[in-house]
Amino acid sequence: MMSNFSNSKIYIFGRSTKRKQRIIARDFNVNNPLLTHIAIGLYQQQELRIYNITNIISNPEDSALRIETIHEFIDLKDIEYFGIWEIPLNNVEINKIK
Numbered sequence: 001m002m003s004n005f006s007n008s009k010i011y012i013f014g015r016s017t018k019r020k021q022r023i024i025a026r027d028f029n030v031n032n033p034l035l036t037h038i039a040i041g042l043y044q045q046q047e048l049r050i051y052n053i054t055n056i057i058s059n060p061e062d063s064a065l066r067i068e069t070i071h072e073f074i075d076l077k078d079i080e081y082f083g084i085w086e087i088p089l090n091n092v093e094i095n096k097i098k
Contacts, residue, residue: 005048010089010097011041013050013073015082034080039073041084042097 005011016034039052050073052066066072074082089097 005041005043006086007043008089008091008094009043009086010094011043011048011050012085012087013039013041013052013070013082014085015074015076016080017076018078018080035083039068041070042094044098 014035015037017036037052039050041048041050043049048070050068050070052068052073053064054066055064
């Protein structure tokens, strides 16, 4: 699966969890009433990195920004589904993001 990712694209990762669907997704999402969380992914140095903001912080001195693998991003007990969208970018745009 990892060989399908490219360093000339940015990826939007989305997931849906049962517990947050009733709290967040149904009332606030315009297009997808189930999607509860999104993150941005970049493929760099032969590795996919997902940049994710979370309210689950194990150490109070840590940042809410997490850099995760795809497996870490979807490793939740109540996940219903996840999706990946890709957006092609040129080198200038990719370098701005980094």
